[in-house]
Amino acid sequence: MSVLAPKFKLSEFIKSLFDNAFWALLLVSLVGLPLIQVVLFYIEMPVINGELLTPFLALTWLADPSRSLPIVKAFMATDMFRVMVFPGFGFAALLAAGTIFVERKMLAKLQLRVGPFYCGKIEGILQLAGDGLKLISKEIIIPAKADKPIFWAAPVIFVATAAAFVALIPVAPGGWVVADVDLGLLGVFAIIGFFPIITILSAWSANSKFPFIGGIRALFQMVSFEIPLILSLLGVVIVTGTLNLSEISASQSFFPWIVFLPVGAIVFFITMLAELERIPFDLPEAESEIVAGWLTEFSGMMYGLVQLGTYLKLYAFAALFVVLFLGGWNGPMIVPPFPEEILTEGIVLGPVTAKFPGLPLFDQAMLNGTLWFVIKTVGVIFFILLPRGVFPRIRIDMLLSLGWTKLIGLAFVNIFIALGLLYAGVLGPGGLQ
């Protein structure tokens, strides 16, 4: 199969390249350069060290690491970096994207299928980029009788809420968290409460049968599993005495809480599966019964946004499990210290010596914490994905009775275990911690 267009001619191609170059040069010389001159004329450039900062001088400085590294460091200390890159949206979206690919490939291997294979030659590694391009280029179709404002707003609000959840997760020691609030866990509860509203509103606004059935199911499921979810985390709050997620993470430097509160961890894991609508609790999207549940009417990038929000939520829940029960960023120091000779002598490449004053960009503890956090989170995500390849879907009455009777009871058992540990003096003041 030919990859080229059927009427392809090399001469035409080269001519089009020259055409494009001609237009680019013409536009730059007629519009771009005068525009730069005008801007330079009106903007007063600062004088630094007795020198006027011309654009030429600024470019020279950017090539010098002793001048550019402090700029990078200053940028890394800003809130903007935390929100957009690490540990905020960029980091979470990267992990979420990896999750989508690994999920498809792993499920395929579990069920003796091939999975994504052709896109990107090697095991379909570019499938995700291809899917993203497809979603962006598809037309967004809105049902004729849909309630348009809510239908448009729902995916955006869904992603925003998931991102707010991500913002509360501490990733590494030394304040690597977007919002370090004293009441972080309460904030998590408040944010989780928004998901059912968005789901049911988007389902209602589509004005179609399958989304509405899916939305009602999602509402039932999320509201009934929120209660055991909140109750199962109270044990950790009781033994740590704080609601701040960073402090909870730091309090597990010797042992993770799953050692003492395994019942709470199990209840939280099951409720997490239900809140994330994963198999065996994927009744809201049951594709063999109600097409795609509350996502049925979404198309194009709106569906892409909902999918992004879903996987951000998955990352956030897995990270919350790690922070509360698996010790967060704590782990043995395995990252080597930054090599001293680069600081003192620079990098020698034959006759050239490059010095990098201002390194290292991250300290050793932060890198180690991030590494352990990512390893644990990926492990938890793996265990969230695994049931999808194995289990069937459960009935909705079984789901509700599981949530209202068994899990709430187990959550109370967990609370009593925590109180017992506290009053017996095993944990808390006078005990291990």
Place this chain on the structure above:
Amino acid sequence: MADAVFLALSVITIGSAIAALELRSLIYGSIALMGTLGGIAGFFFLLDSPFVALFQLAVYVGSIAVLILFTVMLVKRELIFKKVEDSRRKYAGLALMLVTMVALGAVFLDSGIKTITTDEPAVNFRDIGIDFVTYYWPALILMALILAGSVTGALVLAKREDVENDQRTS
């Protein structure tokens, strides 16, 4: 800064409260009600009590508003509401509201709230917890008993025998 935020929150809260009453669409009305409850949570944030604010969000916006949405969606509107367009009732309601608000405002202004100036730090939620287990312990135990009773009741109600029918052969 705080004044501007306060004004914005007031506009959001009162505006969405009026919208919740006046909008014809019940769904949009309940969304506006969510705006009101969220605005009240914002007031609690402004008053340096994030604990109450987050509970306001989790309980009122997260649960009560969901219940209202759920009820609205499952009930046919025509069955419970008859459109009564009565302008006299409307004006009477407005007058009643004005009288109530003026009376409440007069009581507030008379209570000396204008002369209070304080720079004390915000109350920590740990202090509230300590107060609960020391001075206010009877109230705590009463609340715990009521909550335990209601949770047990909910469990009993939820745990019912399934109706056997012919279609499901188990």
